[in-house]
Amino acid sequence: MPNELFSLAEKENILVEFYNLPGDILGAYYHTQNKPSIILLHKKIEHSRRLLRCIFAEELGHHFRPTLDVNSLAFARTKKCVNAKYEKLAIFWAVEYLMPIDRLIEAVNSGFFLTHDIAEFFDITERFAGTGLMLYHQKRKEQMDKLLNCMPQELV
C-alpha cells in the first residue's frame, strides 16, 4: 500500500500534496535550500494504487539520490522520456525500494516470470517492472545472469 510511502515521506520531513498538475505531469518533486522538500502528485492518480506507488517512489528517489543543485525540480510525466542521469538515479532508488533484488529472485524462483506477474507480485505497474528489470540487468549483472536462466530472454 502507498501508506508506507506516506509514512516514509513524513519521517523524512517531506510534504506531500495532491494537486491538479498542469499538462501531462503526474508527479513533481521540489526542493529548496533550508526548507522542507515537497512532492506534488496529480489528483487523478490518487486512486490508481499502482501508478501512485510507482510515481511516489520515483519522486522519493529524488530525495534520497539528490542532485548537486541547491534547488531542484523534477517531474514524472506520461510522455516519452529523455534520459537524464539523476532521473535514472531516482528511478533506480525507486526500483530498489519497490522491488528489492532478493525478493525479485524469490519471485522468479517461485514462478513469476513475466513482467506482468512481477508487477502483480510487487503491486507495481508493468512498465515499472520492465524498467526495473532493465536497470537491474545493467547494474546487478551477476545476480541477474543467474535469473536469466529461468526467464524468457525478451524480458531483460
Added chain:
Amino acid sequence: MTNLIKKSWCAMATFGGRLRRLREEKDLKQTELAKLLNLESSSTISQYENESLNRIPDAHILKRIADIFDCSTDYLLGRTSNRKENLDAIIGTGNEYFTFHKDIPQEALDEIVSYAEYVIKKHEEKKKKGK
C-alpha cells in the same frame, strides 16, 4: 474472422505488417520469434507476416505475441493505432513517466513552483503557531 480483418486492411495496419514491424524493432529473427512462441518452424512466422494463405495465429499465440511485444492484441489486429490502449489503466498511456523535460511551458512551471512554495509557507506558518 480473417475476412473481417481483411476488410479493414490498409497499409501497415494489418496483422502481418504490424508483426513484422514489432519483430524488427526488437531485432528478432523469424527463427528466434518462432522459438519464443514454441512454434515448430519459422515458416509459420513468415506466413503470418506475408499473410500468405490468410494465416493468422490462434488466440493463445496472439496473446503470447502481445506479451512479447508489450502491446495490445487490438493493436496487433489493426483495430487501433495505439499500442497499449487496453493495457494501461486510467491514465492515458502511463508509459515512461520518468523524466526531466524541456517542453513544459513556463506558465506550468511557474504554477507548480508557486503552489509548492505556498504549501511550504503554509506548513511553516503552522509549525510556528504550534510552537
